[in-house]
Amino acid sequence: MRRKPPRSAMSHVLQNLLLKRRYNDQAFVTLATNDNYAKGAMVLGKSLQNHKTSRKLAVLIGPHVSEPFRAVLHKIFDEVRLVDVLDSGDTANLTLMKRPDLGVTLTKLHCWTLTHYSKCVFMDADTMVLSNVDELFDREELSAAPDPGWPDCFNSGVFVFRPSNETYNKLLRYCSEHGSFDGGDQGILNGFFNNWATADISKHLPFLYNLSSIAIYSYLPAFKQYGGNAKVVHFLGKTKPWSYMYDTRVKQVKGNIQEAATHPGFLLRWWDLFSRVVVPMLSEQHGDRHFFSGCVVDDLEVGMSQLHVSHPELPPLSSEERKQRWEQGQADYLGMDSFENIQKKLDSFLK
Template identity: 45%
Template sequence: MGAEIVNVSDSKDFLTEAYVTLATNDGYAVGALVLAHSLKSQGTTRQLCILVTTSVSETVRSVLSNVFNHVIIVDVFDSKDSAHLSLLKRPELGVTFTKLHCWTLTQFSKCVFLDADMLAMRNPDELFQYPELSAVADIGWPDCFNSGMFVYVPSKDTYERLLQHAEVTGSFDGGDQGLLNTFFTNWNRVSFVFNMVASVTYTYLPAYKKFGKDVKLVHFLGATKPWHQRYDAQSGTVRTQSGYEQLTPYLNAWWNIYINLVRPKLPEMDLREAARQSFATAAQLSERIGGLGLGESLLEGRARWERGQVEYTGRDSFDNIQAYIESRLKM
């Protein structure tokens, strides 16, 4: 049975724990679908919740409702929204205000927010043991945390104080990370394995070789997104750009989920819109995925996954993802 699509004000009050993500258009919704399937493939026991704006089409919301437990509509431009007046004073923080809605989800006792461009390689449920606000140090400035993943406790009071802080202080980087870091100054640091920035894993290769096998959440931060890579339909693997070979197993895992579990559920018209918004063009996607053979892609993907990287890229996670994909395809 699919999730109930509700407005944020209509959410029922119950205590549980959930992973929360955000989609502001159909393109990011596709990324969120891959993220949700990856969490399920690693055996999460928590609820899956996604905040969507009205820019996400009704058709895609319906697809989301079959994967997420909760699809909650938010819109910072709604005159009934408490963020509306704040947004008028600080219009540059529109996307940030949308993300702040996660603190209004008081039907959950604790949540872990994940950006839609992340992928679960191992079960990260232990994150719920940590207090608010727990996060991973940002690679650019380790005194700050990266807001792609954070543990938090929903609270209307915290939400209102965040809005007030946004009005008065604003954001030093123009986004949610600058705002949240000046609000949660005494944050709790957790391991890099909970928010590993994929594009920098090879800058300290000895550490990656030692700890890479323990990575739980991969973050495709910056320009190197899975959907920007060239996908080889014949081999069923990603043709990684020169210098980014370390990303191959993570990209293959993302694309295996996308090709087998996400793309077949999306109408062609919605896929084109998603491609226009944040992926490659529809023509490029068609070229990359045309004529895919499922058996061949899984076998080749596994071979490339394991070849030369057996000890430190989380090969067991590939088994989980593959088994999950196969189980879903049989349903």
């Protein structure tokens, strides 16, 4: 006989259902153009659910997201919408940034077509919430946090917006007439909402709503002072959390750490949620407990004890190459340039 949940638990569930009904026209929105980013969207969705959001969850997907991944997304998100992939075609700037993959991020503009919602918060699939952030819906379009690379620009990984077909068409027209100064969606959105830096300070989200992994190391004292209050972590850079290897037996992240750009503690939290919740959902959908797209089970004797994407071993970096990676925000943050090593140098310098 199934036991009834405690009254307090039932009250919490009822309260959450009532809130979801009240805010039925508001949603957190993300984008997955392929299976890899679908993994990130799944972790983001589950992290929002774990922190008891009262808003709906919606994900835009591209045609390259496979059926097993779509099925799991349907289990996590209230709405899964297939959209066409937009591409800036700005190869010059994308090459300059060494990020040719960013062209398809213009597909993000489709979020303005979700006009059955009155207000939304967009979050990149490489973000993860660390606490409830429903208060973001108290902000107006276009509210966003400053980008660590150029603080007079906002980072487009987290922003508040109001869906509108009129705005969507204006954005497309802007793309056609002006392009993007960085080849991606961030250049488009900063060009279009070009008074963000000066017009209304209430549209400047605190940095803790979009804590850039790169900024942790560029201003370590501030991270030590305020980092514990972070609400959203953003895994910036080319190497994403799903690009690593994770050993569930010892709960360690391994793999090619040369291009890492995040704090290991955040990576561990991402992988813990991914391995405990998302991987079983993917395996169940595929009908194979050892299945995991893009990853390999090293030891079938222990099930999914080690999940990873393999990377070739890289030769040691010269001091000049290491300097260049620092300047590009791609330092070896889990190795030679780890948080602990930087802290030791900083403490030594302060003494």
